[in-house]
Amino acid sequence: MTLELRPPRHEDETALRGIHAQMLEENFEFLLAEGEDWGAVLEQVTRESRGVDLPPGRVRADFLVAEVDGVIVGRTSVRYALTDFLREVGGHVGYAVAPPFRRRGHATEILRQSLARLAQAGVERALVTCDDDNLGSIRTIERCGGELEDVRNAGADVPKRRYWIDTGGFIVMDRIRGSSDPVLRG
Template sequence: MPLTLRPPRHDDETALRAIHAQLRQEGFSFLLADGDWDEVLETFRREAHGEGLPPGRVRADFLVAEVDGVPVGRVSIRHTLTDALLEVGGHVGYAVAPEHRRHGYATRMLQLSVERLAALGVDRVLVTCDDDNVGSAAVIEACGGVLEDVRSGEDGVPKRRYWITGHGA
């Protein structure tokens, strides 16, 4: 069965919190929101509609990547860029659960994200990754990403900045 992207649901809580805990051990935030599950889902709904966004946040779709009914990862698709996102955040953030890596899921997730942004009128998609994240760099390049440069973020970690133009994914 193909990988699909969809909004998170109430019945995803256990699986998504488990992936979040795994990725936290790698220093990565998976859920991008805290609180009880209803609050988390409401945060994602508001962000998807651009409602009541706190300073520095932009309209964004948080979507679960699913294969055969099993959540394998997530994407966060930002509709626009702030100055900070232009520096090191980009339009798309994605993560795959450790046990589901090396199956091509990240590549498909990024392809679908670029297609979604193209449908929203975004022709140049910025995607970033840590400079030492060879796997993510390979995914971005496989989707047509062209390295513009490497910049240090607020945390001092060098980030590769790639642009995917047109429908390159």
């Protein structure tokens, strides 16, 4: 069972919108834009990955789905720079695992691979945040070497824990045969 991070595709729409609906029940926006035409969502993902024509307040970022044995189990947003908002509460990485796939190690592997991507891009220290009451994310971040800087009440209902992780220990091990996409292992 290998977890792979990859860009979303046209055929992922139904699965991703289904996970988005589940995650909204937890007040988490799984997709970048819920109501948009799927083609527009994929175009936005491509623009952000390339860092082209970004709207104000956006940075170059990879929005990737996490897939295990052909099933989408979660996603990550890997941001290669920090805005004031991201420095305060958003961080370099935003990840999520769909409720039916939790407690199987997927979150840890998603975060490890996200940190490896940041390391490959030259980001030496990554900020990763989570809600102060999210014990699963706290454990995941700490398992990946997160050092708590502080807990901030940034106007949200729940304060945010802010962790820094040195990315040097997360390396690119291999490349998928015939692809320029790295297989990342932490």
